[in-house]
Amino acid sequence: MDVIDVILTKRDGGRLSGEQIDWVVDAYTRGVVAEEQMSALAMAILLNGMTRAEVTAWTEAMIRSGERMDWTGLDRPTTDKHSTGGVGDKITLPLAPTVxxxxAAVPQxxxxxxxxxxxxxxxLESIPGWRASLSTEEMLDVLRSAGAVVCAAGTGLAPADRKLYALRDVTGTVESIPLIASSIMSKKIAEGTGALVLDVKVGSGAFMxxxxxxxxxxxxxxxxxxxxGVRTVALLTAMDRPLGRAVGNAVEVAESVEVLDGGGPEDVxxxxxxxxREMLAAAGLDGGKDPADxxxxxxxxxxxxxxxxAQGGDPDAELPRAAETHEVTSSETGVLTRLDAYGVGLAAWRLGAGRARKEDPVSFGAGVIxxxxxxxxxxxxxxxxxxHADDAGRFEHALRALDGAVEVSAEGAPELLPLVIDRIG
Structure with a gap:
């Protein structure tokens, strides 16, 4: 195979064969295809797209680049959820134990x-003692004892995706839907779950x-x-405003515990x-216990x-709290018509709840209520x-992120997306 031929095929709007895809993904993973060559191919894919057959083959090639987990030894069916990400999106925390x-078993x-x-x-790492890194054997032990495990992916899972993900981030090719889809699905299929529910966020605080x-x-x-062969459905859900009332790390854990305790915000x-309910139905368990119960x-x-x-955490431990707080008050009386998800998320990030680079630390107590x-x-x-922030000097920068993100009107109602917009699959 010649990588130039592969690049030219896609650059000129052609379809890549399964053999071309298998070769180029494997060669890139092994370092035979250079970063600049894969950059050119990724840009060609962004501009010209992929057919369903190409995307399926590309996903399969990335799965084959590493290990594939197997949970067939469990005595219950497996099901999982993936969210494309948003602001205040703590849903995994109450969802996994509820399912x-x-x-069902939830290997997430x-x-x-x-x-x-x-x-x-x-x-979850804001919970004292909790561990994100588990071996496959440890994951299996947690699944058997607790029914759900949430942890970091090991380096052996879809290594081609890990390498390509980093490249896309610095080459302006993140937005390619075929590459987004194959990135998400290669990891989820390699994870070995029997059923999958996708939560695709829509709005200012989402990627889409x-x-x-x-x-x-x-x-x-x-x-x-x-x-x-993975039973898959997707929900399109709103991310034009934050989910729940807490945005951050420890503050979202606290809100998730409220939900698990029978309370919490209605939208969460x-x-x-x-x-x-979708996860249980996909796993063939929709006739059993209802999640609301x-x-x-x-x-x-x-x-x-x-x-x-089971993952070393203390569920009774006090969660971290930020040292400093600052209140944003309403300048007028009326209806809150806008609470922009992106602005609130950006403010939480600037307060220390997020990171600009993968190696950056986060402040567990920082965030927005x-x-x-x-x-x-x-x-x-x-x-x-x-x-909430550990350093009061962060407030000014965070407040600038909220310019235009909050609006109060004397009359009128907000124009909001429905929480669940559509179901696919």
């Missing part, structure tokens, strides 16, 4: 936050800003899952229950405590947001 309490490999979107592992692009991504991923509860009767909380404890949600009545002088 486990209803009879999660990531860390980068920029304005939070990472599940960062949130409009419903059309989100639907295209969702349809592509659902097709890939089906082609690889609704999305948790909706996704849990698991939240009400305490069994989801019990599964959470087992899961956290939203005292009002769009559509709610507020009064002049009422606190709208509380900013």
């Amino acid at each position: 486990a309490a209803c009879g 490999l999660s990531g860390r936050g980068l920029g304005h979107t939070g990472g599940t592992l960062d949130k 800003k409009n419903v059309e692009s989100a639907r295209e991504l969702a349809e592509t991923m659902v097709a890939i899952g089906g082609d690889h 509860v609704e999305l948790t229950v909706t996704l849990a 698991a939240l009400r009767d305490g069994s989801a909380m019990d599964a959470w405590r087992r899961m956290i404890s 939203c005292h009002a949600k769009p559509g709610e009545q507020v009064k002049a002088g009422q606190p709208l947001l509380t900013l």
